[in-house]
Amino acid sequence: MNKIKIILTGFILLNTAAYAQTKKPDFSVSGTMGVTYEGYGLNRNPSGWMGYTPRRPWNQVRFNFMPNFQFDKNFSLPFNISMAALPTNFAGPYSGFIPGGPKQDFKQWITNPVNNIAVNPKYKWAELQLGTQYLKYSELSTGDIGIFGAGFDLRPKSYRIKFFTGVSQAGISYFSGPPTIAGAYKRRNWMFQLGKEKEGKYEISLNIAKGKDFVNSSAPPPITIKPQEAVIISLLSNVYFKKGWYVKMEGAQSVFTRDLTSPATLLIKSFDPFIKAHTSTVRDYAATAAIGKKGKNFDLGISSKYFGAGFQTAGYPYLQPDRFDYLLNTKWNTWKNKMNIVASLGQRVNNISNTTLKANQFIGNLNWFTQFNDQWSLNINYNNFGFQSASGLNPYGIKNVSNDFGFSPTYIWSNTKMSNMLSFSYNYSKYDERDVLTGLTTGNNTHTALFTYVPSYFTKDFSPDFSVMYFYNDVLLAKTTLFTMSSGLGMPVAKKKVQLRGQLQYNFVKSNTFKNDNNLIASISANWKINKQFSWNTFLSTNYFKYGNSILPNGANYLESACRTGFQYKFDTKKK
Amino acid sequence: MKITGMIICLLATIQSLFAQVNINMFLAGRPPANLSEWANRREVLNFIMNGSQSDQLVVKIKTEIKTLDGTVIGSVNLNTAKSFTPLPGVSTILGSLDVMPLENMIFLGKYQAALAKTGKLPADNYMLCLQLVRLPDYVPASNLVCKNFYLAAYQLPILMMPANEQKLYSKIAQSAITFRWTPVVPNPTTTVAYRLQVFEVLENQQDVQALRSNQPLLDKNIVGATQFIWQPQLSMMPYENEIFDSTKTKIKDKKFIWIIQTLDNLGMPLNQSDGNGESRSEPRIFFVTDRESSIGK
Numbered sequence A: 001m002n003k004i005k006i007i008l009t010g011f012i013l014l015n016t017a018a019y020a021q022t023k024k025p026d027f028s029v030s031g032t033m034g035v036t037y038e039g040y041g042l043n044r045n046p047s048g049w050m051g052y053t054p055r056r057p058w059n060q061v062r063f064n065f066m067p068n069f070q071f072d073k074n075f076s077l078p079f080n081i082s083m084a085a086l087p088t089n090f091a092g093p094y095s096g097f098i099p100g101g102p103k104q105d106f107k108q109w110i111t112n113p114v115n116n117i118a119v120n121p122k123y124k125w126a127e128l129q130l131g132t133q134y135l136k137y138s139e140l141s142t143g144d145i146g147i148f149g150a151g152f153d154l155r156p157k158s159y160r161i162k163f164f165t166g167v168s169q170a171g172i173s174y175f176s177g178p179p180t181i182a183g184a185y186k187r188r189n190w191m192f193q194l195g196k197e198k199e200g201k202y203e204i205s206l207n208i209a210k211g212k213d214f215v216n217s218s219a220p221p222p223i224t225i226k227p228q229e230a231v232i233i234s235l236l237s238n239v240y241f242k243k244g245w246y247v248k249m250e251g252a253q254s255v256f257t258r259d260l261t262s263p264a265t266l267l268i269k270s271f272d273p274f275i276k277a278h279t280s281t282v283r284d285y286a287a288t289a290a291i292g293k294k295g296k297n298f299d300l301g302i303s304s305k306y307f308g309a310g311f312q313t314a315g316y317p318y319l320q321p322d323r324f325d326y327l328l329n330t331k332w333n334t335w336k337n338k339m340n341i342v343a344s345l346g347q348r349v350n351n352i353s354n355t356t357l358k359a360n361q362f363i364g365n366l367n368w369f370t371q372f373n374d375q376w377s378l379n380i381n382y383n384n385f386g387f388q389s390a391s392g393l394n395p396y397g398i399k400n401v402s403n404d405f406g407f408s409p410t411y412i413w414s415n416t417k418m419s420n421m422l423s424f425s426y427n428y429s430k431y432d433e434r435d436v437l438t439g440l441t442t443g444n445n446t447h448t449a450l451f452t453y454v455p456s457y458f459t460k461d462f463s464p465d466f467s468v469m470y471f472y473n474d475v476l477l478a479k480t481t482l483f484t485m486s487s488g489l490g491m492p493v494a495k496k497k498v499q500l501r502g503q504l505q506y507n508f509v510k511s512n513t514f515k516n517d518n519n520l521i522a523s524i525s526a527n528w529k530i531n532k533q534f535s536w537n538t539f540l541s542t543n544y545f546k547y548g549n550s551i552l553p554n555g556a557n558y559l560e561s562a563c564r565t566g567f568q569y570k571f572d573t574k575k576k
Numbered sequence B: 001m002k003i004t005g006m007i008i009c010l011l012a013t014i015q016s017l018f019a020q021v022n023i024n025m026f027l028a029g030r031p032p033a034n035l036s037e038w039a040n041r042r043e044v045l046n047f048i049m050n051g052s053q054s055d056q057l058v059v060k061i062k063t064e065i066k067t068l069d070g071t072v073i074g075s076v077n078l079n080t081a082k083s084f085t086p087l088p089g090v091s092t093i094l095g096s097l098d099v100m101p102l103e104n105m106i107f108l109g110k111y112q113a114a115l116a117k118t119g120k121l122p123a124d125n126y127m128l129c130l131q132l133v134r135l136p137d138y139v140p141a142s143n144l145v146c147k148n149f150y151l152a153a154y155q156l157p158i159l160m161m162p163a164n165e166q167k168l169y170s171k172i173a174q175s176a177i178t179f180r181w182t183p184v185v186p187n188p189t190t191t192v193a194y195r196l197q198v199f200e201v202l203e204n205q206q207d208v209q210a211l212r213s214n215q216p217l218l219d220k221n222i223v224g225a226t227q228f229i230w231q232p233q234l235s236m237m238p239y240e241n242e243i244f245d246s247t248k249t250k251i252k253d254k255k256f257i258w259i260i261q262t263l264d265n266l267g268m269p270l271n272q273s274d275g276n277g278e279s280r281s282e283p284r285i286f287f288v289t290d291r292e293s294s295i296g297k
Helices: A002-020 A106-111 B002-018 B035-040 B109-118 B207-213
Strands: A028-045 A059-070 A075-084 A116-119 A126-133 A147-154 A159-169 A186-198 A202-214 A229-240 A245-257 A281-294 A298-307 A323-334 A339-350 A359-371 A376-389 A398-414 A418-434 A441-457 A463-475 A478-493 A498-511 A517-529 A534-546 A557-572 B022-027 B045-050 B059-067 B072-076 B091-094 B105-107 B124-134 B145-151 B159-161 B166-169 B177-181 B193-201 B218-223 B227-230 B254-263 B284-289
Touching: A106 A159, A126 A159, A147 A186, A281 B109, A376 B159, A398 B159, B022 B124, B022 B145, B045 B124, B059 B105, B105 B109, B159 B254, B193 B207, B193 B227, B207 B254, B218 B227
Parallel strands: B166 B284
Antiparallel strands: A028 A059, A028 A557, A059 A075, A075 A116, A116 A126, A126 A147, A147 A159, A159 A186, A186 A202, A202 A229, A229 A245, A245 A281, A281 A298, A298 A323, A323 A339, A339 A359, A359 A376, A376 A398, A398 A418, A418 A441, A441 A463, A463 A478, A478 A498, A498 A517, A517 A534, A534 A557, B022 B045, B045 B091, B059 B072, B059 B124, B072 B105, B124 B145, B159 B177, B177 B227, B193 B218, B193 B254, B254 B284
């Protein structure tokens, strides 16, 4: 905490001194602020039937306030504040904080990812980072989670000096529920980067990131999660050459303790002064590399990633290690930019460390778009992935193969009053899974066909669209047919100050020999630009679903409604 | 003279037998792949010592891990191992922390390397053998008990479809979105459920922030399959109005993040000792766009 105070004091003094020398500050404030209300309703029939569960909070209010105070050309004070009135956490360490559940204390509230309070004062090349920050130093070090704390980002000339420390999750005690709170240990993160960068030329940096859980920070502690500690040190080097050539590389080593309550040991080497070894400490490596060329009409690149089985980082909590993959990708515009081809081909190998059973995946994608003339265009796509592995003690190995092929011709024609777009799309998807006990392969075939018609009037303001979709999925003992008709209409009203758009969608759903289900979805949005700065956006949606006899009780139905309305104010004192 | 010596030896052996401690072991057939995790689960390894009626011995547990051909790949360092004094006529139950103290275990070559890197031994069948030895000469003080076990870490599913950052056309996505993922490897002996969750990434939100703070639009357990066709029953119309012009449309997408959590037959995370401890796979992003021609570009 003292360090944070020192950083803060130093920065304020630095800015005050610099600011005092300025004669006439050119002060301005710009940004946005707003409030949004979200409402949700669900009526289920017959009464007491719980076959469909709510999927949004009943009520929610969200605030955002993002002003940027610009004192002169060198000093700015941007705030980034967004908050929700109610916690709605269903996954991750805060899972269980939901409306009607246990209350959060202040530390839990301020570090809850639903809230974001940050201010980043910036003077020339020096930026102070306060509050919740989502800082990504590199792909292997950190990170994709928000951390509430303090730090700085200094960029004198081409140098990069960054540091940040804070709490990525507060201590949360286990609660059996309902609702169950899985609980979490308080986790503090530290990160540091020292580097050099010249935009478009090169970037080199040394990154160190650490995360540590506090063993006594939750009582009772989580049942399934253990207190962890991780340190990652990575070296990143990106170089950009002439004519679009580039080489990107990063190598990293992690030292990770799965369970801080496991006994300390001398048999495993500690990584002093960052981490002391326990019996659950592992040390492993990761690397990424990419080489390629980017051009106006042609891209070609190959990239690969290696994650050792013991590689873990606190900055990317969902990272899956123990894999090696490579991907060759290309993008090609030709035929006077009327033909566009995007393709990728690659392989992923899991269990490179041989601690699990080896698994191979093949990945191939192709998307080919051609604009033949002003009227006709065609899009073709093909996606494939295969997965193959032994399956332990079972007689047959795992083998899943997915193939998707689609084509979509579009025809556009016009006259003096309107243009018309007619599009057809067909997709065939085949997914085969082998049963590891019997060796039998189950085929799963899906056909999707879609017609879309969009007229555009040159002299009228309204813009309708129509579409019809047929979807058929056939798998052993289950056949599902979906038929959808939908239509939308957009138009300005009230002297073009309000943009209205509505959509109506009907779904016919049939499973096996059961009586069909019916589904009707209606939605409307109204965006009212009250003046240049102030707008009021409203979105309403309702969804009525009635089962046939595919579930009990027969004829069960529900009506789901959602409302979202909010005011947004954009301000900029310079424009006044 | 020889006969006298033999008699003395025989008597000593008989005395030694009487002074022995009976031991027994319960070991799960498929314990957690992370050896350090054994200590956190009482059900994995239990060791029972029934003290001799006659003598109170000071003993150490000689622990060995072997491959099925009998090669010892890891053993406890008896010099630094903890000693025990089984009370006469009393049963003492010990867990993994005492029986297989990793801070005192020495592994061979590639096994040590695998353990240091991953915390796991290479996937295979192994044997755990335990025997009590007397101090100070490490003479056997109990029968030898051995149990086989199979060690293999679970590889969580990898999310395959929609591919990361794939753009789906709203006119199709509003009716059906197909999710596919790879199965957990190796195939568990009990039924697993794949908990599929889909979250919308709202304005001003980061991807993982949405995952950790929003209510999921879909939260479904799928058993025995690695595909799910979701009928979203959502209006995929963008929140802000869009002028539907075939030539000059600024595309506004809806963004979603999806994830799979793998649960065992008790509804608990299958692989609690790795990564995030929640058995959640790496999430993926997909967009729903109102422009078909943008797909794949």
